[in-house]
Amino acid sequence: MTARLRCYRCNETYHPPEQRCVCGEPLWFDVGDGFAPDPDAPGLWRFRDLLPVDDPGGLAHAAGGTPLVRTSRLDDYAGCRVHVKDEGEHPTGSFKDRGTAVGVAAALDRDRPAVGTVSHGNMAMSVAAYAAAADLDCVVLVPADIPPERLRIIAQYDPHVLRIDGDYGRLYDESLAVGAETGVTFLNSDSPLRVAGQKTTTLEVLSAFRPEAPDAIVMPVSSGGHASGAWKAIRDLAACDALPATPKLCFVQSAACDPIAAAFRAGDDAVSPTTPGDTIAYSIANPDPPSGTRALAAARATDGAVVSVTDDEIRDARARLARDAGLCVETASATSLAGARRLAADGVLAPDDRVVLVATGSGFKEASAAASDADPPTVPLADLQGAVAGRL
Numbered sequence: 001m002t003a004r005l006r007c008y009r010c011n012e013t014y015h016p017p018e019q020r021c022v023c024g025e026p027l028w029f030d031v032g033d034g035f036a037p038d039p040d041a042p043g044l045w046r047f048r049d050l051l052p053v054d055d056p057g058g059l060a061h062a063a064g065g066t067p068l069v070r071t072s073r074l075d076d077y078a079g080c081r082v083h084v085k086d087e088g089e090h091p092t093g094s095f096k097d098r099g100t101a102v103g104v105a106a107a108l109d110r111d112r113p114a115v116g117t118v119s120h121g122n123m124a125m126s127v128a129a130y131a132a133a134a135d136l137d138c139v140v141l142v143p144a145d146i147p148p149e150r151l152r153i154i155a156q157y158d159p160h161v162l163r164i165d166g167d168y169g170r171l172y173d174e175s176l177a178v179g180a181e182t183g184v185t186f187l188n189s190d191s192p193l194r195v196a197g198q199k200t201t202t203l204e205v206l207s208a209f210r211p212e213a214p215d216a217i218v219m220p221v222s223s224g225g226h227a228s229g230a231w232k233a234i235r236d237l238a239a240c241d242a243l244p245a246t247p248k249l250c251f252v253q254s255a256a257c258d259p260i261a262a263a264f265r266a267g268d269d270a271v272s273p274t275t276p277g278d279t280i281a282y283s284i285a286n287p288d289p290p291s292g293t294r295a296l297a298a299a300r301a302t303d304g305a306v307v308s309v310t311d312d313e314i315r316d317a318r319a320r321l322a323r324d325a326g327l328c329v330e331t332a333s334a335t336s337l338a339g340a341r342r343l344a345a346d347g348v349l350a351p352d353d354r355v356v357l358v359a360t361g362s363g364f365k366e367a368s369a370a371a372s373d374a375d376p377p378t379v380p381l382a383d384l385q386g387a388v389a390g391r392l
């Protein structure tokens with residue numbers, strides 16, 4: 001365990017609370033060269049040798065340890081052999097809990113522990129929940145026009161919610177400056193602590209396939225924090241001589257907001273900001289992703305790809321996950337399946353490939369996205385037997 005940070009691009013080292021290299025790229029934590037998973041530890045703490053903090057107990061024990069499900073009924077649709085990593089099983093319904101558990105553990109070690117985040121979605125819920133459980137003050141910065149439904153889900157954990165009147169895109173940097181002055185540990189999308197926690201999704205996937213490795217891991221990408229974590233997991237295991245083979249890292253965006261996929265298609269070395277359109281995948285609509293260039297590098301370094309899919313493809317994939325796998329995933333998460341189908345059609349994935357789709361979040365927070373035409377027949381109680389038999 002070490003508290004040294006490093007730039008993946010220039011190899012320059014730093015110390016917390018630094019978040020970015022002088023070159024502008026985000027930093028991540030160094031690890032030692034030894035690693036022995038602890039099979040008795042709860043959730044992601046199995047990988048504590050590769051984490052920058054100690055297990056704080058409490059709700060942090062509920063982060064990680066999500067199921068990996070073989071979903072063979074999706075194989076034909078996807079064009080490869082599909083496994084789903086179901087991150088919706090977390091207390092707040094998304095993989096964000098992994099980064100939060102590590103971030104809150106780090107904040108607890110400080111003199112005036114308080115945490116904060118810039119989010120109006122899953123990250124806000126996650127940070128608010130874990131702060132509540134750890135008895136930490138929590139500041140959540142949301143845009144002025146946040147939908148009331150989402151505000152209510154965040155507010156139930158009783159954080160200090162502030163609606164920000166101004167350019168929400170500037171808050172990423174502004175909040176870090178405010179955090180340095182006020183002692184609040186801001187856990188933004190790609191903060192090194194979050195990425196350390198979020199790499200455990202891929203550490204778990206790779207450990208489930210040992211002594212082999214999956215051919216590819218497919219996940220939605222927005223800020224690039226989770227995608228960077230996937231790459232970091234691969235690099236950490238390689239550094240410890242514990243990587244049997246390198247899976248292709250494939251990232252998926254919504255076509256309405258796809259700056260990373262655009263850079264991949266164009267063969268660019270860096271991601272440029274885009275003007276976002278409307279998409280049903282609102283959790284992955286970051287037009288200026290802070291770890292976009294790092295995610296792009298991850299896809300290239302692993303022989304993977306970055307693709308984008310339309311709202312129609314996402315809607316169709318979401319329905320397939322429910323009907324053919326019994327999984328209710330968030331709209332943004334269904335991009336994994338839509339993306340795999342694209343990648344198989346493009347020849348990046350082969351029919352025999354073992355592919356892990358990361359279902360990043362639960363769909364149970366979005367009832368409106370579920371089957372909109374649900375209109376079952378009404379049958380008189382007296383006709384029940386005939387009605388059931390007629391449907392089998």
Ligand SMILES: *Cc1c(COP(=O)(O)O)cnc(C)c1O
Pocket residue numbers: 094096121122123189220221222223224225226227283284330332333360361362
């Ligand atoms: C945050 C989030 C993502 C995107 O993760 P990044 O680290 O921002 O790229 C994808 N899916 C869901 C459900 C999310 O909440």
Ligand SMILES: [Zn+2]
Pocket residue numbers: 007008009010011012021022023024025
């Ligand atoms: Zn650098």
